[in-house]
Amino acid sequence: MGRIDVFVAPRPNPALIKVMTIVNRIVMLRGVPGFRDLLPFNRLAGLRGVANIRHIDFPVADQQKLHACCGEGQATFITPNHPEFFTDWMIDKQIVSRVSPLAASWATHGVVNGLGRLMQKFWLANNLIAQIPGNSEAAKAHSVDWALKGHGVLLHPEGSVGWHGNHVAPLLPGAVEMGLAALKRGRETNKDFKVWVAPVVWKLAFIGNVERPLARECAYVEKKLKMESVAAGSLPERVYSIYSGLLSLDEQACGLTAEAGASFASRQQRVLAELGLRLADAVAAEPDLDLAELLRRSRRWLREGKADADEQKRVRKLAETIQRVQRVGSWAFANQTITQEEIAEHLKRIRNDYCKGNRFIPQPAGPRCAHIRVPEPLALHAYDGSVEEALAVLRSRMQEAVSRIVTELEAAGGFISYPNPFYHR
CATH class of the missing domain: 3.40.1130 (Glycerol-3-phosphate (1)-acyltransferase)
Structure with a gap:
């Protein structure tokens, strides 16, 4: 026990x-x-x-x-x-x-x-x-x-x-x-x-209608992430701006520059492609593996524990970053409209993935x-x-x-x- x-x-x-x-x-x-x-x-x-x-x-x-x-x-x-x-x-x-x-x-x-x-x-x-x-x-x-x-x-x-x-x-x-x-x-x-x-x-x-409490939660997330400057605009635009800013940080870490006018989806795919190449190289896997199989290989590589602690830490961080970036899936880009429920889900996902403190109990709007x-x-x-x-x-x-x-x-x-x-x- x-x-x-x-x-x-x-x-x-x-x-x-x-x-x-x-x-x-x-x-x-x-x-x-x-x-x-x-x-x-x-x-x-x-x-x-x-x-x-x-x-x-x-x-x-x-x-x-x-x-x-x-x-x-x-x-x-x-x-x-x-x-x-x-x-x-x-x-x-x-x-x-x-x-x-x-x-x-x-x-x-x-x-x-x-x-x-x-x-x-x-x-x-x-x-x-x-x-x-x-x-x-x-x-x-x-x-x-x-x-x-x-x-x-x-x-x-x-x-x-x-x-x-x-x-x-x-x-x-x-x-x-x-x-x-x-x-x-x-x-x-x-x-x-x-x-x-x-x-x-x-x-x-x-x-x-829960727009006002959702806006308050959005303001809380902006403050926690030090993104107060995105507070202008509609509620969905504010959520999008938060995610766009977070993706920019991942682009910078990968040495990438977003093309002018590029969609969130295309920017995300470039980041995932670069992260995938780095992870494949780290675990000696084929560079053309799909990400799901690459993540399985990396988990197996970590279980085997053949590398030193620093290299294991690097592989674990790469795998976790890929999983985090992937969590905004193709379903987010599919519809021309977004509901209050979906906005609430975006905010909870951001809090879970990026904010320290009260992340887990949902506290709905x-x-x-x-x-x-x-x-x-x-x-x-x-x-x-x-x-x-x-x-x-x-x-x-x-x-x-x-x-x-x-x-x-x-x-x-x-x-x-x-x-x-x-x-x-």
Whole structure:
């Protein structure tokens, strides 16, 4: 117990899990009615609801679809999208409380093991599985054992938070691989044993106009980054100016000069190309590798630990810089308009990546509704494709469900939008 890089099996306490589900619903999500809209009480996160989720739109049909995949005689791996840190587990906990109350949830080892022994015991009692970077075999084995008992196992297939609620990033293979392992073991004693990978998506939408609090948060970010001079202009233009200034710093570090009138996307690609060449040279990889494969090679190179400490530090910094620059993806340039929700995501991503201090708990700009949907689960017991093909199917189903939520909200006038300065034809 206590070491951050040592896996310790969860010890779920059903009574604590039940109590924490209620606490999460009130303190972390919805707040206390009568206080959450009343000054000065609504300035207190616990009374307002830390994540300020006033409503949960989770249709009964979707709940029933997910519930049907859970229970004895089958193993279930629940895979939600990952649009926001902290709010993720709070919403995920509400989801599993309705379909599989003793489901285990994967979380970073920094949360489960890194906050001291008492907090470690607390998280293990809440049935959190610590993901140990580079050494996840024990966590995977425990997950398969737990799923075979008829309890769900929840993990985010996108990996780390990207702060892009309208876009589903490429998926990691863990859930499918564990599902196949569970299927093999389950079929040893029951030829009809079933295994599901059950995707879930949720989209957060503000209930009202939050331009003023977003502008205050933008001013805070400008001040933290010493970019007060960009305060003129519309809110999206200010956010774009912050990101453009940060990209300029990366250009300078790479010895690049931005061409006059160049788009953000083209400038970003030049920076990534230069960083990729430097990383490939450092780890003796082919210079024409795509960045995803190059990053995998660099992680393997770091695990092998063949270079001295300074060179390892340099490789780690290059890899981290590539990942940071990539976090403004092509989805940011795709649409001519940008919503308040997307502006909020940009600001949270900037705070997470560039600002020290209060970066992780979201402190949203205003009350929100969580729209939750369950795409068609993938029945691994009736699937004969490859892991890669399964991931493509899951991602397609998740993206389609997210896009459908967005389309429905747009049709109902649920978004406030502006011209998108990131837009690139």
